[in-house]
Amino acid sequence: MPAQPEEFDAFYSATARRMVAVVYAMTGDLGEAEDAVQEAYVRAWQRWAKLTREGDPLPWVRTVAMRLAISTWRRTKGRLRAHFRHGPQTHVPELSGDRVALVAALRELTPEQRQAVVLHHLLDLPVEQVARETGASNGAVRTRLSRARKILGERLAESDSTFVAEGVASHG
Template structure:
């Protein structure tokens, strides 16, 4: 059995049980699911070593629990230093156009979305985006072109739907 089969097998047998255990520990289903998912991601990263573990579910439980503990430590620090960390200066009020743009951006492949946001939202030049992402300028330009094309289609559909 290869490593992916081992992870799939343990996932099918243990995922639900691990989430219930983490939920009982932390009280938040989303955090419990995130912790267990992160444990499985790390299991995939182990490759063949995961398949050779004596008790893979126990290993996953330990990783998930450590994820929860790290989250709790982070929250404790934020609470202790809450007055020192500047919060948002204002509440963002997003109009329908902003919501449509964010929804359209979410449909783009991550590489296209990243260059589009850096260039158009963060106002970075093509050269700056290329340097930040460590990719050629031509790649940035082609991704921007594809992103514009896809966004144009999506935003036109939203506009037509709103006017109908």
């Protein structure tokens, strides 16, 4: 059965924006997230009939997008290190302290922990579905979530006290 453009277009319109947000939360890089999500939807279009026959195509698209983003991150890691050795850009827009702290804290998680946090807390998926999508056991997902929450709690608490201390110093 050939792909149905209207059906795919409706699926894309209903899910793409949130998918970019999920992958962005995983990677911390909006451009990479957009690229990975776009490629995942291209691949979904190519398999649309099969994906819709098997049920909901969204978990498949999400898994592909996350794997593409992680793969890209691994390939570019060395290039980014070289880029940062040459100094910062001349004009970098300001980011809120909260956003910087959250992205920094998320980067301290393992990729598996970060994926579990994004799927469970950002997408509100139950542990069982996170386990199915990641290929891990329910217990492994619960462990990843527990350890990730502990790390995030510690890092974000440290960030809060740093911001408060800096605020007091700059106003004192």
